[in-house]
Amino acid sequence: MKSRSGPRYELRPRIRVLRGETIVLGPGKADLLQAIAETQELRAAARRLGMSYMRAWTLLRTMNRAFGRPLVETHRGGPTHGVARLTPTGQRALRLYRQMERASVRACAAAWRRLESLLPG
Amino acid sequence: MKSRSGPRYELRPRIRVLRGETIVLGPGKADLLQAIAETQELRAAARRLGMSYMRAWTLLRTMNRAFGRPLVETHRGGPTHGVARLTPTGQRALRLYRQMERASVRACAAAWRRLESLLPG
Numbered sequence: 346m347k348s349r350s351g352p353r354y355e356l357r358p359r360i361r362v363l364r365g366e367t368i369v370l371g372p373g374k375a376d377l378l379q380a381i382a383e384t385q386e387l388r389a390a391a392r393r394l395g396m397s398y399m400r401a402w403t404l405l406r407t408m409n410r411a412f413g414r415p416l417v418e419t420h421r422g423g424p425t426h427g428v429a430r431l432t433p434t435g436q437r438a439l440r441l442y443r444q445m446e447r448a449s450v451r452a453c454a455a456a457w458r459r460l461e462s463l464l465p466g
Numbered sequence: 467m468k469s470r471s472g473p474r475y476e477l478r479p480r481i482r483v484l485r486g487e488t489i490v491l492g493p494g495k496a497d498l499l500q501a502i503a504e505t506q507e508l509r510a511a512a513r514r515l516g517m518s519y520m521r522a523w524t525l526l527r528t529m530n531r532a533f534g535r536p537l538v539e540t541h542r543g544g545p546t547h548g549v550a551r552l553t554p555t556g557q558r559a560l561r562l563y564r565q566m567e568r569a570s571v572r573a574c575a576a577a578w579r580r581l582e583s584l585l586p587g
Contacts (some may be wrong), residue, residue, distance in 0.1 A: 355484045358570055362581065387498070389583045413586040434584055441581040443576040449479055452538040452573030460483065460562040463555055464490070465534040 354464055356457045358449040368406060369411040370442055374404050378439040381417055387429040410437070432466065477578045479570040481563065482530040490532040491563055495525050499552060499560040502538055505581055533559070 380390035416435030501511035538557030
């Protein structure tokens with residue numbers, strides 16, 4: 346949420362779903378899911394986020410294991426080699442995560458205006 | 467927010483107030499303000515959070531500069547040497563920060579229940 350008076354201060358809520366110390370879903374993993382949905386390719390998604398292909402695979406593996414089923418379908422051979430798509434579970438997880446982010450920003454608005462008024466303009 | 471069915475999954479919203487790349491107020495700084503309010507001593511507050519005294523000073527300096535006025539009053543000499551207290555601005559900033567955290571958790575509850583239902587029980 347940008348300040349009304351300019352881009353000086355920004356409120357950034359970051360939501361994490363944890364299981365013990367493992368981040369099941371957080372800002373980085375949500376961005377990866379979204380980039381996969383948009384590029385339909387794991388390599389392109391990783392590149393867009395400035396992360397290595399190996400790192401993207403590791404994040405995906407963590408999510409798939411935590412959810413007990415794949416969030417992303419990947420094709421490693423044949424004519425669809427390289428294609429990656431969110432599964433229905435992946436789509437749902439990403440949608441709910443973005444809902445939580447938006448809800449969090451909205452819920453903070455009143456206190457954030459008051460906090461911002463304490464900061465130099 | 468702990469899962470209703472046990473402590474397996476946890477939703478952890480972390481709120482950050484940024485000015486450019488500087489974290490004006492975030493989880494670590496809020497915890498420091500709270501520890502100072504509770505211990506009335508910067509050294510004790512730092513120890514409680516497992517951070518060095520120097521680190522605590524650095525966090526305080528960042529906050530005081532960002533707010534343009536002190537959030538904590540410290541006494542470095544005389545009979546009150548070592549005593550640290552939140553200023554009215556510090557108290558207000560901490561209170562508003564905790565309000566945002568609670569509001570964020572509440573606002574996420576509905577989507578979080580649905581997301582949690584996608585995770586293995």
